[in-house]
Amino acid sequence: MTFRDDFSVREITAPTSLAPEAIAFAGDVRPPAGGADSEYGTGRFVLLHDAEEPEQWSGAWRIVCFAQAPLEPEIGTDPLLADVAWSWLVDALASRGATLHSASGTATKTLSKGFGTLAAEGDGAQIELRASWTPSGDLTAHLDAWAELVCMLAGLPPGSEGIAVFGAQRNARD
Known part of the structure; x- marks a missing residue:
């Protein structure tokens, strides 16, 4: 498979x-050198x-996925954020023609505030999606949908390859 240039798998x-059998992949949006997790997603x-x-x-195959990205603190307080994150997964799967059943998962939004020696870091927010489902049909469609989800959570909509991102992170915690 090939992925967009700004997503490394x-x-x-x-x-x-x-x-008994499993294969796993990690994906990072605009990853830093050295193999560390991306600060974007x-x-x-x-x-x-x-x-x-x-x-x-309800089948012989199961997919388990995880995606997370930092957010602006104001976005982290949006009461619909978890619903939107889940809908992005559902939409990404549908747009790729990925058929599935028995889906389950959680969308978690986290707000944080530093104190003491961490006070200078300011406020922060993060969205995290954990999901699993039983796939059918073309398994590559599921992997492609997951890649799209990670990029969308990081603020990169489909077709945005090559567009500059200003600043090191999207949240205030630098």
Whole structure:
């Protein structure tokens, strides 16, 4: 697969306790040198396979994904933020023609404020989405949808490759 130029994907060690077979990937939006997580947005995608078809999966395959990105503190207080993050996943899957069932997940928004020696960092916010579902059909469509989700959470809509981002981070915590 190929991904947009400002999204770097690499294979990582897959968890061994979730299924007999698994492969995992990490993705970072505009990653820094040295392999550290991106300050713009990062995610993980795990494809699990169990020929015994666990009852909870309703199939032999399961996808588990994670995506997170920093936000402006004002955006972090939006009461619809978690709903929007979930809808972006659903829309990304639909736009890629990724068929699935038995979806579940959480969208978590976090607000933080530094105190003491961390007071100078100011306020911060973050969105985090954790989801899993049972895929059917073309598995690459699911991986492509996850990549789109991570980029969207980081503020990069589809088709925005090559557009400059000003500042090191989108939140006030520098």
